[in-house]
Amino acid sequence: xSIKTANNKEFEEFLKKLSREYLLYAPVLNEKDDKVxxxxxxxxxxxxITLGCQADVPxxxxxxxxxxxxxxxxxxxxxxxxxxxxxxxxxxxxxxDDVFLDEPVDPYYQDRRDKTIIIGYSCAKMEPTCFCDTVGxxxxxxxxxxxxxxKEGEKYFLKVMDEELESLFTSLPGGNEEELAELIDxxxxxxxxxxxxxxxxxxxxxxxxxxxxCWEKIAEKCLGCGVCTYYCPTCYCxxxxxxxxxxxxxxRAWDSCMFSLYTKHASGHNPRNSKDKRYRQRxxxxxxxxxxxxxxxxxxGCGRCIKRCPVHLxxxxxxxxxxxxxxxxxxx
Amino acid sequence: xxxxxDEIREIARKLMEEETVERVIGxxxxxxxxxxxxxxITSPEEVEKLLFNEKSNMMLAKYLLNYKDSKTGxxxxxxxxxxxxxxxxxxxxxxxxxVIIGINDCPGMTDxxxxxxxxxxxPVLSDYxxxxxxxxxxxxxxxxxxxxxxxERKEYFVDQxxxxxxxxxxxxxxxxxxxxxxxxDSNQPRWVGQGTNPEDNFTYHLMRAMHMAGRCINCGACxxxxxxxxxxxxxxxxxxxxxxxxxxxxxxxxxxxxTLLSDYxxxxxxxxxxx
Amino acid sequence: MNKQNEFEPKIIAFLxxxxxxxxxxxxxxxxxxxxxxxxxIRVPCSSRIDPLLIIKAFKxxxxxxxxxxxxxxxxxxxxxxxxxxxxxxMLKELLAFSGIEEERINFTWCxxxxxxxxxxxxxxxxxxxxxxxPWQGLGVKEGGLVSGK
Numbered sequence: 001x002s003i004k005t006a007n008n009k010e011f012e013e014f015l016k017k018l019s020r021e022y023l024l025y026a027p028v029l030n031e032k033d034d035k036v037x038x039x040x041x042x043x044x045x046x047x048x049i050t051l052g053c054q055a056d057v058p059x060x061x062x063x064x065x066x067x068x069x070x071x072x073x074x075x076x077x078x079x080x081x082x083x084x085x086x087x088x089x090x091x092x093x094x095x096x097d098d099v100f101l102d103e104p105v106d107p108y109y110q111d112r113r114d115k116t117i118i119i120g121y122s123c124a125k126m127e128p129t130c131f132c133d134t135v136g137x138x139x140x141x142x143x144x145x146x147x148x149x150x151k152e153g154e155k156y157f158l159k160v161m162d163e164e165l166e167s168l169f170t171s172l173p174g175g176n177e178e179e180l181a182e183l184i185d186x187x188x189x190x191x192x193x194x195x196x197x198x199x200x201x202x203x204x205x206x207x208x209x210x211x212x213x214c215w216e217k218i219a220e221k222c223l224g225c226g227v228c229t230y231y232c233p234t235c236y237c238x239x240x241x242x243x244x245x246x247x248x249x250x251x252r253a254w255d256s257c258m259f260s261l262y263t264k265h266a267s268g269h270n271p272r273n274s275k276d277k278r279y280r281q282r283x284x285x286x287x288x289x290x291x292x293x294x295x296x297x298x299x300x301g302c303g304r305c306i307k308r309c310p311v312h313l314x315x316x317x318x319x320x321x322x323x324x325x326x327x328x329x330x331x332x
Numbered sequence: 333x334x335x336x337x338d339e340i341r342e343i344a345r346k347l348m349e350e351e352t353v354e355r356v357i358g359x360x361x362x363x364x365x366x367x368x369x370x371x372x373i374t375s376p377e378e379v380e381k382l383l384f385n386e387k388s389n390m391m392l393a394k395y396l397l398n399y400k401d402s403k404t405g406x407x408x409x410x411x412x413x414x415x416x417x418x419x420x421x422x423x424x425x426x427x428x429x430x431v432i433i434g435i436n437d438c439p440g441m442t443d444x445x446x447x448x449x450x451x452x453x454x455p456v457l458s459d460y461x462x463x464x465x466x467x468x469x470x471x472x473x474x475x476x477x478x479x480x481x482x483x484e485r486k487e488y489f490v491d492q493x494x495x496x497x498x499x500x501x502x503x504x505x506x507x508x509x510x511x512x513x514x515x516x517d518s519n520q521p522r523w524v525g526q527g528t529n530p531e532d533n534f535t536y537h538l539m540r541a542m543h544m545a546g547r548c549i550n551c552g553a554c555x556x557x558x559x560x561x562x563x564x565x566x567x568x569x570x571x572x573x574x575x576x577x578x579x580x581x582x583x584x585x586x587x588x589x590x591t592l593l594s595d596y597x598x599x600x601x602x603x604x605x606x607x
Numbered sequence: 608m609n610k611q612n613e614f615e616p617k618i619i620a621f622l623x624x625x626x627x628x629x630x631x632x633x634x635x636x637x638x639x640x641x642x643x644x645x646x647x648i649r650v651p652c653s654s655r656i657d658p659l660l661i662i663k664a665f666k667x668x669x670x671x672x673x674x675x676x677x678x679x680x681x682x683x684x685x686x687x688x689x690x691x692x693x694x695x696x697m698l699k700e701l702l703a704f705s706g707i708e709e710e711r712i713n714f715t716w717c718x719x720x721x722x723x724x725x726x727x728x729x730x731x732x733x734x735x736x737x738x739x740x741p742w743q744g745l746g747v748k749e750g751g752l753v754s755g756k
Contacts, residue, residue, distance in 0.1 A: 033495065033561045066497070067527040128365050196364060221370040221395070225501035227559050241526040253527035256499070261517045310501050310557035311390050312362045312369040320363070477704075486706020487748050494746065515659060523659055530746030535666045538705055538745070542658045545697040567705060574700050579693070593697070596689035598679065604699050606715035606728055 002166060004158040005175030011156045014172055015046055018083070022117075023076050025062045026083040027055040038062050038082065051084050051121055051151060054130075058233030058304065059089045063112055064096060069243075070250045072111050080112070083149070084121045087142040088132045088302035092233030093118065094144055098294040099236055117165065119158075120145035124187060129303030131194040131316060137300060140187045152183055194301075196316045200323050203291035208329060209284060214321040219279035221311045226256030228305035228313075229282065234298045237262075257281050283318055333385055336435065339462035340407055341379050343433050347405045348376040353431050357395050358407035359388040370395065382407065389441035391415060391553040394507045396425060405431040410438045411551035413455040414584030415507040418547065421587050424510065434458030437466025446552025446565060448472040456585055477566055489567075493537050494530040495560045502564045503540060505557035508547045515539055541567035546592025548572045549584040578603065616670035616736040620645040620729075621660070623653045625683040626718045627675035633722030641726035642733040645673060652676065654687035658698045661712075665702075666745050671711035671736040673729070678716040688716070710735040711742065 006014060018024045024041040029050040036050050037057045062082055068074075085093075100109040123139035126132075132139050141148060146162035147169070157180045160169055229235040239255040242248075255262060258279070263272040272278050290298035299315070306314050344356045360371035360381040368387040372395075373379055384407065392406055393415035408416065413434050419425040434455025440447030449472070454465045477485060500516070503509045515523045516536060523539060525532040548568035555565040575581045578601060581592045622628040628649050634641065650656055653676025664672050674695065676688045695714045703709045713732050717725050 032491075035560075067529065217372075220372050223394075223501065223504035223557070225504040225557070226497075226499040227501050227557075230497050230499050231559065239526060243525065243527065243529075251527060259500070259517075306365065308559045310505050310559075312365065312367040314362055314364055314369075317363040482703065482706055482708055485704065489705050490746055490748050523663060531666065531744060532746070534705075534746035535662060538662050538701065539659050541701055541705075542662065542698060545694070545701065567701060570704050571697055571701055575697065578696065593690065593693055596686065596693055598689060600689070600692055600696075602692055602696060602714070604696070604703075604709065604712075604714070606713055606731065 001163075002160045002169075003175040003177050003180055004160065004169050004172040006156040006158070006172050008154055008156075010172060012046065014169075015041065015049070015083075016043065017171060018081055018168070019043070019046065021078075022081040023078040024081045024083060025059070027051065038084075041083075049084070051149075054086060054127060054302065054304075055084070055089075056231075056304075058092060058231065058302070059085050060092065060096060060233050060236070063093065063116055064100075064109065064236060064238075064254075067251060067253045068108065070108055070252060072108060075108070075111050076115070078115075080116045081119065082116060083119045085118050085145065086121055086123055086302075087137050087139050088130075088300040089233050090118060090120050090142040090145050091132075091137050091300045092302070095234040095290065095294075095296065095298050095300070096236050098290070098296070102294075117147075117162075117168075118145045120148040122148060122150045122184070122187065123191075124151075126192060126194055127303065127307075129306045130301060131196040131303060132301035133194055134196050134198060135297050135299055135301040138188070139191065140184055150180065150183055157183065198316075198319050198323055200287070200319065200326070202287070202297060204284070204288040204322070205326070206284070206288045206292065208326055209288060209322055210280070212322055212325045214325045215276040215280045218318045218321055219276040219313075222258075222275045222279050222313055223311055224258060224260065224275050224278070225310065226258050227308050227310065228315075229256040229258055230254060231304040231308045233300060233302055233304070234286070235282075257285075279313075279318070283315065283322075287319070333439075336462045337382065337384050340384060340433060341382050343460045343462070344373060344382055344405060344407075345376050345379045347431060348373065348379060353403040353405040355399070355402075356382075356405035356407070356433075357392050358382045358433075359384055359390075359392075384435065386439055386442050389444050389552075389556045391505065391507050391551055393419070394505070394510075394553075396430060397510055400425060400429065403429050403431065405433060407433050407435065408455060408458065409435050409441075410452045410455050411450070411549060413457055414452060414549045415551065417456055417587040418508065418549065418584040418591075421584075421589055421591060427587070432458040432460070434461045436461050436463040440469075441552075441556075444552040444556050445474070446550050446555065446569065448474075449550065449569070452585075457587060477570070489537075490530060490534065492562050492566075493533040495562055496528060496533040496537070497560060498528050498533065498536065499559065501557040501559060502554035505553040506544070507549075507551070507553065508544055509540070515543075537564065537567065541571060544568040545571045546575045546579075546581060547583050614737060614741055616644050616733060616741070617668070618645045618671045618673055618732065618736065619664045619669045620647045620673040620675070621650050621653070621656050622647055623676040623683075623688075624649055624651050626677040626681065626716075627725065629719035630675075630717045630721050630725040633719065634726045635722075637722050639723055639726040641729040644733045644736075645729055652682065652684050652687040652691075654684070654691040654694075656691065658694055661698060662702075665707060665711075665742065668742065668744060670742045671713065671732065673713045673715070673732050675715050675717045675725070675728070678718055681718060708739045710739045 019041045025038045026049045027036045028039040028048045035056040038059050100106040148159045150157040237255045238252045243251045264270045286299040347353045356373040359368045362369040393412040436454050438453050451468050524536045550569045550572050682688045699712050
């Protein structure tokens with residue numbers, strides 16, 4: 001591990017170098033729609049990199065594109081560097097890894113993932129929709145990134161966690177380890193907790209939560225669109241389709257369990273035929289099924305589903321209602 | 333606004349206590365954020381949850397279709413009442429099953445540019461009203477698109493629709509999109525491909541707009557719902573203006589009226605046809 | 608431009624079985640010359656034409672469409688074309704507003720006896736579409752394809 005430091009100018013030079021040698025993704029402010037999205041960086045948009053706020057779109061688009069032709073040759077030859085991933089997004093990549101790198105391995109995902117280097121970015125404050133601390137994530141630092149970036153005022157610190165990557169950062173001057181440790185401590189102490197606390201066992205008991213009667217009430221206002229799943233950093237469901245006229249090229253594109261068609265059988269039967277069942281599936285997958293199978297929560301508390309939902313359906317309210325019902329049941 | 337909230341609560345409480353309705357759909361505050369969210373009141377005690385302010389930009393009328401067979405009270409902005417009138421004219425609801433608490437003098441909502449063009453500021457039908465009837469403020473009609481050339485408009489729409497994620501929030505939020513099976517989901521024939529290539533996105537938005545022709549009330553629900561802030565309303569809003577211009581038809585004003593495309597007049601004009 | 612490279616538009620023609628299809632037939636049996644650019648789809652009535660079929664024709668690369676039914680008042684099903692007329696007026700406005708050149712979207716009425724007129728209309732339509740050039744496709748700007756998500 002080594003510590004590097006940089007001022008604005010040095011950092012920009014460093015980014016320029018990265019963007020030449022790698023396929024560099026970073027959160028960029030798109031002026032057309034005023035959104036911060038992960039985009040490939042080149043000399044032109046390097047000045048638009050925006051690290052100060054959470055990206056509106058999760059970084060899963062860089063490693064699991066919305067539309068993907070199933071062919072390794074389609075993948076870029078260059079190594080991919082994703083800069084500015086926050087702790088929630090990094091944890092989300094681990095969740096998707098669980099699924100795609102588990103047997104049977106998905107070769108298209110694995111190829112892209114092997115080429116990917118993630119440089120994390122340390123959060124300085126919580127947004128009202130954030131609840132990563134509640135799901136056990138430290139917003140200041142996440143240890144599964146290869147390197148981590150900290151910005152305080154005009155000063156940048158880089159902690160290089162993966163020794164094989166040292167060569168990438170040789171252009172930057174070394175930094176003071178104690179100064180960085182102090183910064184991290186200050187951030188951890190200064191960060192207000194999210195106003196959300198929940199007392200549910202993990203994994204959430206499947207049988208009891210599944211049978212809970214509150215789902216109908218929770219999902220009453222759900223419109224049934226796919227916003228929460230498309231903006232979720234851990235939702236990875238996809239569907240296949242054939243794009244060209246001859247039907248030779250197989251593609252996959254994101255799909256969403258919130259659509260009624262998602263579970264519709266060829267027979268016409270639909271096991272999840274109402275929105276409460278679909279919403280239950282989404283919450284249970286995050287808090288019960290994935291933890292059951294892979295030992296970690298599949299919700300990273302980024303709050304994008306809350307921020308983007310057209311009717312402001314809040315997953316935290318849903319969990320609260322489930323918690324209340326399970327407690328009442330348990331108390332009986 | 334505070335008076336309106338008191339009035340809404342009073343009416344809702346009366347409806348609940350007298351058991352006139354099984355539920356009242358209205359607006360309330362979200363649990364953890366400052367946003368407004370739909371609330372479903374099922375007992376007189378819950379009435380205090382009801383609120384109303386300029387952030388109440390969701391269309392509640394769509395929820396009525398989930399409760400066709402039981403009596404439901406609804407806090408309805410003027411556009412919601414127009415949606416309900418459309419439902420009645422399309423035979424989607426029974427008038428007896430809805431109790432409308434109409435909001436007079438709608439101030440217009442945040443994040444909804446449709447409100448700038450709205451000339452219906454008082455309910456078109458209601459059982460109760462709150463507040464005093466208001467005047468239509470000065471409208472701000474945006475003619476930018478109409479003044480563009482065909483090629484410029486195409487460029488504009490291609491740019492807009494290529495951002496589409498196909499989450500179908502516009503479809504789900506739209507009060508007229510209530511088909512059991514949407515054309516998007518049909519695979520025989522398959523109208524629109526999966527994935528988000530610009531061609532399929534464009535096709536989806538064109539086809540959806542065509543289904544809205546003469547039905548869209550220009551409420552802006554699609555625009556509010558769109559997470560990518562795409563100008564989804566432009567096509568349908570233009571068509572509803574055009575229907576008014578050509579056929580002097582405005583949807584959702586009269587629950588007895590036939591819809592534009594389920595009716596005809598032998599003397600209808602046919603602009604652009606080859607004679 | 609030499610003859611070989613000249614742009615020959617592909618036009619999808621939806622013709623009502625009772626009038627316009629018969630008019631096309633009459634044009635043929637009367638040996639009336641008209642350009643061979645139309646591909647005819649016979650439909651039972653102009654009101655059978657789902658507007659989505661027309662949008663799909665453009666999606667699949669048609670350079671233009673021509674819809675022809677019975678004259679208003681002459682519909683075999685009494686008033687099918689009256690309903691269709693309102694739909695087509697709205698559809699034409701929608702497509703024109705979304706950026707498809709008006710010349711590509713053609714609606715007309717043609718009776719079974721108007722073989723000559725039918726030939727004339729096809730000629731007019733083909734000439735108009737030739738003026739606006741090949742169709743670029745939905746979701747495509749002048750400069751070529753844009754990348755989506």
